[in-house]
Amino acid sequence: MGAKERREREKRQRKSQILDTARALLLEKGLNATSINQIAKRSELSVGAIYFYFKDKEELFASLQVEGLELLHKTIQKAINKDSSPEEKIKSIASAYLRFSEKHKNYFDIINYFLTAPKTVFSPELKNKIDAHGNVSISTLADAISEGIDSGLFKAVNPRRQAIILWSAFNGIIQLKKLQKTILAKDEYKSLYIESLERFLDGLRN
C-alpha cells in the first residue's frame, strides 16, 4: 500500500520536471526553436518519456498556458481586499497584473506568446479551454467596476466591457516594454501603465 500513491506522485513530478524545462526553453528560444530533443536532454529524461506524458508538442505547450492562467487568477484573487473601495480594488488588480508580468515573466510571456500568435497554433477545442480560463480574470475586474457603478461612483457603463477595455489597455502598455531602449526610456512603460489607469478612471468617474 502506498506504492500506488508513490507512483502517482512520481508521475506528477516527472510531468512538472518536463514542464519546467519546457517553460525555460520556450522563453529562452521561442516556440519553434524549442525541440523535444532539447527538452529531453535538459530534463535528463528520454524523448520517449516526454511522449508518454504528453501526446505531442502542442499538448505540452498548452499545458504551460493553462498553468500560467491559473497562477494569474490566483495572484489577482489574492491581491483584492474585499473591504476596500472599488477604485482601490481596480488599482490592486492593475498593480497585481503588472507585478505578475514581471515576477512571473515566463508565464506572462507564454500567455501572450500564444494569445497574440497570428494563427491559432492550438486546436479549437484547446483554444476554447484556454480562453475560458482567461475569462475568469476578466470577471474579477468586472465585478469591481460593477461595484463602483452600484455605489454611484462610476458612470452607468457596461462593467464587463469596461473590464475588457481596461485589460486590453494594460496589455497594450505592457507590450511597450519591448520598445525600451529604442523608443522608450527604461521603465517608462511602468509610469505609462499607472497613468493609463488614471486616465481610464478619470473617464469612468461621474
Place this chain on the structure above:
Amino acid sequence: MGAKERREREKRQRKSQILDTARALLLEKGLNATSINQIAKRSELSVGAIYFYFKDKEELFASLQVEGLELLHKTIQKAINKDSSPEEKIKSIASAYLRFSEKHKNYFDIINYFLTAPKTVFSPELKNKIDAHGNVSISTLADAISEGIDSGLFKAVNPRRQAIILWSAFNGIIQLKKLQKTILAKDEYKSLYIESLERFLDGLRN
C-alpha cells in the same frame, strides 16, 4: 534605349512579387512556418533568385515590416483634416488605424507580429530602424493632443505620453480580435475600440 530602366523596373517588380508571396504566406502560417522554399515555389521563382534579392530570411521579413509602417503612416496622414478640431483629429486617426488593421490586415498583423514577439527576431540595428519608423505615427497623434491642450480643451498632460497610452490601448483592443468566437461576440472588438477611445477622451477633457 530605356533598356536599363526597364531592367530596373523589372527588378522592382520581382522584389514586389517576392514580398507579396512572403506576406501572404507569413499571414497564413506565421513566421517560423513560412519557409524560403515555400516562397520560392509559390512565387514561381527559384530559391536562389530569392536570395539574390534578399540577403536572408530576416532581411526579407524586415522589408515587409518597413513597407507596412510606411503605409500606415501615409494612411494616417491622409485621414487628418487640418482644419478640424483636436478631438476630431484624434478620432480620425483612431478610425484610420482601425480601418488600416482591417483593410491592410496583412501589414497590420505583420507589424504587430514582430512588435510583440518575445524575442528580438531582428538584429538590433534593424530593430532600431523599424522602431523609429513606428515613432512617426505616434508623433502625429501627439501633435493632435498637443493642439487640444493648447486650446484649453484637454488637461495639461504630456502629449507624447498620452499618445503612447492611447496607441497602446488601441493595440490592446485590436488584439482582442483573435478572441472572437470564444470570449467575444463577432465584431464586438470594434465597438470596444470606439468605447475605449470615448473613455480615454472623457479622462482627458478638462
Place this chain on the structure above:
Amino acid sequence: MGAKERREREKRQRKSQILDTARALLLEKGLNATSINQIAKRSELSVGAIYFYFKDKEELFASLQVEGLELLHKTIQKAINKDSSPEEKIKSIASAYLRFSEKHKNYFDIINYFLTAPKTVFSPELKNKIDAHGNVSISTLADAISEGIDSGLFKAVNPRRQAIILWSAFNGIIQLKKLQKTILAKDEYKSLYIESLERFLDGLRN
C-alpha cells in the same frame, strides 16, 4: 540478459560503419567534396542517424584522424625490436612508417590531409588533441636517436629535434608519391625514401 551489452556492441558497430564509409569517401573525393548525405546514402543509414552518432561533420572527421594516429603509433611500436641497435631501430621505424603509408593509405592520407591543410579545419581544442597524439610517434623515434647518442654512435645532437627533422623528411618524400608519372618514375619515391634515410644517418654518425 546481455541485451544491454549487445546494444552497446551494435552501437559501436554502427559508428565503425559510418567511419568506414566516411574514410573511403574522404579519400576518394577529399574533405570538402565528401558530404554527410553521401556518407548516409553509401552506409545505408539515414542522415539523422549520422548526426546521432556524431555531433557534426567536424567531429566525424576528427574521429578518423585520431583513429589513424592511434593505429600509426601501434604499428611503429610493434616494428621495434628492443634488442636491436639504434640504427636498426631507426630503420625499423622508417620502414614501418613507409609501410603504414602504403598499407593504411587511407589513414595516412587523412592524417596528412589535415596536418597540411592551410587553414585550421578543426577547433583549436581538437587540434591540440590531435597534435598531441602525433607527438607520441615522434617520441619513439627520438628515443632511438637518444640511445645512439648515448652509445657514442651519433653526434651529440638534440634527439627530439633530429627526430622531427627526420620525420619531416619522410613526410616530404612520401608526398612525392603524387608526382609519380609526371616528374617521377613509378615507385621512385620509395628508393628516394631509403636514400634519404641513408643520407640522414650519414650526417648523424660520428
Place this chain on the structure above:
Amino acid sequence: MGAKERREREKRQRKSQILDTARALLLEKGLNATSINQIAKRSELSVGAIYFYFKDKEELFASLQVEGLELLHKTIQKAINKDSSPEEKIKSIASAYLRFSEKHKNYFDIINYFLTAPKTVFSPELKNKIDAHGNVSISTLADAISEGIDSGLFKAVNPRRQAIILWSAFNGIIQLKKLQKTILAKDEYKSLYIESLERFLDGLRN
C-alpha cells in the same frame, strides 16, 4: 593606333585583378569555400566577366599555381651567385626557398595546397604542365650538387635524386610551421630547417 594595345593591356590587368582577388580569398578561406560570386564581388567585376577570362573555376586556380611556380623559379635564380662554391649555392637556394615561403606565403601555400591535395583536382593535362614547371627549380638545385660532386666535394651520388631528397626535406620542415603553438615553439621550424640542411650536407660530404 594603340587602341589595340590599350585593350590588350586592360585585358591583362583585368585578369590580374581577378587572380589577385582569387589568391587572397583562396588563402583566406580555402579552395572550396572560395566562390566565383565572392571573387566577382570583391574584385568589383561581374560573374560573367570572370567566366570570360577563365573557362571555369579549375582554370582560374591553376593559373595561380603557374604564377606561383614562375615566381619561385625567378626568386631562386636571383639568389644564386654564379661564382660561389657549391655548398654556398645550395645554402643560398635553401634560404631563398625559406624566404619565399614567408614573403610569398600566399603563393607558397597555394603551390602546396594543390600539390598535397589527395585527389588530382586538375585535369591530367593541367597537372603535367604544373609539375613540369615545378621541375625547373629542382634542376637548379641539382646543378649545384652536380658541381660539388665534380669538384670532389661531395660523394658520387645521383645529383637529381639528392636534389629531390633535399627539396622534400625542406617541404617537410616548412609544413611544421602549422604545428607552432601546439607541438613546436614559435619559429622553431626555422632553426630546424637550417639544421636539416646541415645534417644533409654532413651526409653528402666526402
Place this chain on the structure above:
DNA sequence: CATGAATGAGGTTTCATTCAT
C-alpha cells in the same frame, strides 16, 4: 566585351515522431 539575374542541385543540420527493446 561585360553584365547580373536566374537556376536548381546540393550542402549541413534539426526536427517531431515512432517503436523495438
Place this chain on the structure above:
DNA sequence: GATGAATGAAACCTCATTCAT
C-alpha cells in the same frame, strides 16, 4: 513505464554555371 536509436522530410543557404541583354 522508460529508453534512445532511427527515420526522412524540411529548414536555410551557397554554388558553379548559363545566357539574354
